[in-house]
Amino acid sequence: MTDIEQQLSTLLGHITELPAAFGPDSDLIEDLALESVQVMEFVMEAEDHFDIAIAQDRLADVRTLAQLASVIEKIRGG
Template sequence: MDRADTSARIATVIEPFNKKALPVTDDTSFAADLEWDSLTVMDFVAAIEDEFDIIITMNQQAEIETYGQLIDAVTKLRG
């Protein structure tokens, strides 16, 4: 799976979490732009893990601040 495919699948998963209906780019910050609280982040991470059948550790989550970083992390975890 390449980065574009990963991005498309994540875009589908993020849609119900994007309450502000903001356009999402690689630079979109989950905390600053989408204004997600920790519960929303945890729910979203669980949805991503289910979608891709992966585990994102707490340490990895702490390093992922933007949509682009998430795409790269999921792409890497998928191999």
């Protein structure tokens, strides 16, 4: 895992129990069965942790931790 993925994994662990097989390419909806309210809470946690703003439309194609980490990297990189 990259550093951002590791931090996101820790944040996600506060919201739901992560299975042993969970990895950066696991599907947040299919594998973790996250509800939409939990996804919103996770994104807000990530925004506060990284001190960034993530518009909802940037999440349209995000299914995994790795994809969310990529979005965050792009926002932080300007």
